[in-house]
Amino acid sequence: xxDRRAPFIVGDERTTLLSFLAYLRQxxxxxxEDLSEDEARRAITPSGWTLAGLVKHLTVSExxxxxxxxxxxxxxxxxxxxxxxxxxxxVDQLVDDYREAWKESDRLIEAAPNFDVPxxxxxxxxxxxxxxxxxxxxxxxxxxxxxxxxxxxxxxGSTGR
Numbered sequence: 001x002x003d004r005r006a007p008f009i010v011g012d013e014r015t016t017l018l019s020f021l022a023y024l025r026q027x028x029x030x031x032x033e034d035l036s037e038d039e040a041r042r043a044i045t046p047s048g049w050t051l052a053g054l055v056k057h058l059t060v061s062e063x064x065x066x067x068x069x070x071x072x073x074x075x076x077x078x079x080x081x082x083x084x085x086x087x088x089x090x091v092d093q094l095v096d097d098y099r100e101a102w103k104e105s106d107r108l109i110e111a112a113p114n115f116d117v118p119x120x121x122x123x124x125x126x127x128x129x130x131x132x133x134x135x136x137x138x139x140x141x142x143x144x145x146x147x148x149x150x151x152x153x154x155x156x157g158s159t160g161r
Contacts, residue, residue: 017134024141025102031148040091044154052091053083059098065133066105072120
């Protein structure tokens with residue numbers, strides 16, 4: 001796997017944050033896109049999570065933070081089973097759903113007048129701004145991209161972003 005560098009841009013806050021979020025999302029997809037179903041579902045850690053489960057978890061996270069917390073839309077509440085992947089759902093379907101979730105998130109972000117606007121919903125008795133949600137999703141996706149790097153190397157020796 002060739003190494004893919006982080007974006008080197010000179011831009012305003014919106015451009016910088018959204019470029020890094022897009023880069024990290026693509027990094028997650030790259031870690032699973034050429035694996036077999038069995039490889040993507042192989043648990044590498046004692047906790048039992050898989051790369052397929054990680055993609056599903058990030059999809060749920062995107063929808064929870066942007067649709068539910070930020071926009072206040074019903075139906076995107078937290079799913080405590082976000083790592084569980086049904087046997088009849090393919091990795092390609094998971095990736096397509098993840099891409100659709102981030103497109104939904106991007107549309108919501110684009111519609112916001114600025115990043116200072118408070119979220120529609122509280123999370124743990126706190127009402128954050130859209131900026132906080134974006135930074136949190138960068139942090140969450142980056143954290144799991146590191147997990148994906150290690151898992152992929154254990155599966156087939158591939159390294160790189």
